[in-house]
Amino acid sequence: MIIGLDVGFGRTKVCTEEKCFSFPSWVARHTPSADEEVETVSLFGEEYVVGEDAKYESSLIEISDIKDYLKYLPLFLKYVSQNLSETPEIIITGLPPKYRNYAEKVEKIIEDTEAAGKVIPQGMGIFFDVKGQVSQSEDILIIDIGYNTLDYIMLVKDERKQIGFRKRKSNTIDNFGINRAVLEFRNNLEDSYIKNLSLTRLNEIFINGKGRILNETVDFSKQRERAVNAYAEMVIGRLKTEVGDFIANVETIVIAGGGARFIKGEMIGRPDAFIPEKPEFSQARGYFVFGKTLGEEK
Ligand SMILES: Nc1ncnc2c1ncn2[C@@H]1O[C@H](COP(=O)(O)OP(=O)(O)OP(=O)(O)O)[C@@H](O)[C@H]1O
Ligand SMILES: [Mg+2]
Structure with missing residues (x-):
């Protein structure tokens, strides 16, 4: 089986011929308790919990840099394999342009x-x-708005290239993902109880636009809208310093990554921007497509 794998700082996305699924990029060493129902992954003689369930362990690790990524990749691979009906034969994944030496x-x-x-x-x-x-x-111009990072790639038509395009420019902007909007969201909250919730919890509230706070469901859609608009302004400013007026003049602009659930073309002055369906899976879906062509060549 061929799989496309996109390990993000927020979530890991997986696409196969049949389906796409995702889980938080979290790992924790498993501390056994008297009686429990939990799926563990063993690696180098240690037991780990991966994904959503890791948050119930005392030592949750979030992937925050390339070192952690390399260290825990074997664990994610094993976890993914355990959750698929068939063994992966071809795995396509990606690295931010600045880490290409680790390929x-x-x-x-x-x-x-x-x-x-x-x-x-x-x-x-x-x-x-x-x-x-x-x-x-x-x-x-392809913009990938993730949780921690904003990546962009600028492609220019070039018939000499196999894919028909040449990469003219690309960059990873750390700490410029949608978490910026979540921080903005937090800054604008008045209630100190909510303000002091963990970023992970706040992110959940941000995604849903509402949250259960002390047994009451509170609507946060207005505050979220304000935060998203402020973040969109930051994105325009930053992209202008990166690619100048290209953002206004480029023929096709694509926005993907989970952040494209919130940042729409109009917000960055390009109502014509193309946003793929379920944009958070776009990268993994494309890796799968690439893997399929590789598989066919073989
Ligand atoms: N199904 C969804 N519904 C609503 N919002 C979503 C959804 N999926 C993702 N998001 C939002 O998009 C954000 C970024 O998601 P994404 O999976 O693209 O990040 P990532 O790839 O893990 O991060 P990075 O690219 O920085 O490594 C999430 O934190 C969330 O706010
Ligand atoms: Mg990503």
């Missing part, structure tokens, strides 16, 4: 699981996902 290392980690591994630049997953809609374009 071989990542491929090696994948190959240790006995699957063939291929790393492509993050962002290209989105390209392969939306290729059918954008391939006629002269130039394309």
Whole structure:
């Protein structure tokens, strides 16, 4: 089976021929209790809990840099494999452009699981996902709004290239993902009880636009809207320093990543922006598509 795997700082997304699913990129060492029902993953003689269930352990680890990513990737691979009906044979994943030197290392980690591994630049997953809609374009700006990072790739038509485009520019902007909007959201809250909730909890409230606070459901959609608008302004400003007026002039603009659930084209002055369905899965879906073409070539 071929799988597209997108390990994010927030969630890990997986796409196969049949389905896409995701889980929080969390791991914790498993501390057994007297009686419990929990799925564990064993690696190098240690037992771990991966995903949502990890939050009930005392030592939750969130993936926050490339070091953690390399360290825990084998665990995520094993967890994913346990949750699929078939063994993965080809695994396609991506790395932010600035970590491209780690590609071989990542491929090696994948190959240790006995699957063939291929790393492509993050962002290209989105390209392969939306290729059918954008391939006629002269130039394309792809924006991936994640939880921690905002990535962009600028592509320019080039017939000499196999994919028909040449990568003209790309960058990863750390601490510029939708978590910026969540921080903004928190700053604007008045109630100190809610303000002091963990970022993880606040993020849940942000995603739902409401939350159960001390047994009462409170609507936060207005506060969220304000935070999202403020964040969109920041995004425009930052992208202008990165790519200048290209943001206004580029023929095709694509917004994906989970942040595209909130940031719409109008907010960045491009009502024509293309947002794929379930944008948080765009990258993983595209990795899968790429994997399929690799599989067919073999
Ligand atoms: N199904 C959804 N409904 C609503 N919001 C969502 C959904 N999926 C993701 N989001 C929002 O988008 C944010 C970013 O999600 P995404 O999965 O793209 O981040 P990530 O890839 O883990 O982060 P990074 O790219 O920084 O590593 C989430 O924190 C959440 O706020
Ligand atoms: Mg991401």
